[in-house]
Amino acid sequence: MNTFNTNEMNQQFDNFFMAPARAYAALTLDYAEKMLNAQVNASQAYAETGIAQLRQLTSVKDPEGLRSYMEGQQQVVKQLAEQAKGDTDKVVALHQDYFQKSQKLTEDNVKQAQTAASKMRKPA
Numbered sequence: 001m002n003t004f005n006t007n008e009m010n011q012q013f014d015n016f017f018m019a020p021a022r023a024y025a026a027l028t029l030d031y032a033e034k035m036l037n038a039q040v041n042a043s044q045a046y047a048e049t050g051i052a053q054l055r056q057l058t059s060v061k062d063p064e065g066l067r068s069y070m071e072g073q074q075q076v077v078k079q080l081a082e083q084a085k086g087d088t089d090k091v092v093a094l095h096q097d098y099f100q101k102s103q104k105l106t107e108d109n110v111k112q113a114q115t116a117a118s119k120m121r122k123p124a
Contacts, residue, residue: 012116015112015116016112016113016116020105020109023105024102024105027098027101027102027105028098028102031094031097031098034094035091035094038087038090038091038094042083042087045083046080046083049076049079049080049083053073053076056069056072057069
């Protein structure tokens with residue numbers, strides 16, 4: 001009579017399904033946290049720049065002050081363009097890192113499943 005080993009079945013279920021799912025969930029959560037932090041930091045930087053510009057505008061008292069303010073806007077636009085490029089580069093790097101790690105995770109899980117399947121095919 002064969003005995004049914006539930007511990008072994010549970011271990012195999014965990015190895016084939018749950019462990020890869022947990023690893024992928026952890027990777028995705030880490031990626032989401034990094035993306036959220038990048039977005040919050042970018043939003044804060046843009047908001048601070050906008051507020052600073054509005055404060056400068058409210059301090060304009062004469063045509064010379066307005067001309068000076070308008071000339072300074074060229075520098076602000078240049079600064080914002082550099083900030084946007086840096087933010088874009090950061091997001092692209094996060095996407096690439098996530099893609100590479102998820103691809104490696106998938107490859108490792110496929111190899112593990114193939115190894116286990118080949119062991120199951122061999123007679124005991």
